[in-house]
Amino acid sequence: MNIPNRITLSRILLIPFFIVLLAVPLDWGEIEIGEGTLPISHLAAAILFIVASTTDWIDGYYARKHNLVTNLGKFLDPLADKLLVSAAFILLVELGLAPAWIVILIISREFAVTGLRLVAAGEGMVLAASQMGKLKTWIQIIAISALLLHNFPFSLMGFPFDVVALYAALIITVISGIDYFVKNWHVMRDSK
Incomplete structure (x- = not known):
């Protein structure tokens, strides 16, 4: 397994630690942020x-720079993104930080695209992520980060950046x- 694929695999292996930080009631205290608080476990x-x-x-950068793009990487990279983002969104619903209907629509899209990739794989094709798909992932990451941070630092200005990003x-x-x-x-x- 090459270095880019190992990096991708490390992203998958970090997910359980992320889940523990949000799902296990860790009372590490809170930080005052404007009129609200941010649990240290959320930070x-x-x-x-x-x-x-x-x-x-x-x-992705390393794989392209060193010509190490593989079919395994094309498969693992979007899967790692979907696992991380889905885990985050589901936990945000559980914490009351994101509406369930939005998360259902987002995760449904991820399942649908994964299904299409599986059909393609059955036909011997690997469908790489599109540029729009990569943009989607980064906007999701920004939204999740803002929600996990309880809209800090935008909460200090009274701007609902987390909601806009979501x-x-x-x-x-x-x-x-x-x-x-x-x-x-x-x-x-x-498809046959």
């Missing part, structure tokens, strides 16, 4: 999430899903 989870998310850029993530997620199916509809049409 730690946000930092871990951002570090794990950054590996998405690192593995709706932007929803919109680009839906649009990129439609775009992905339109561009790859031949996979469904031509």
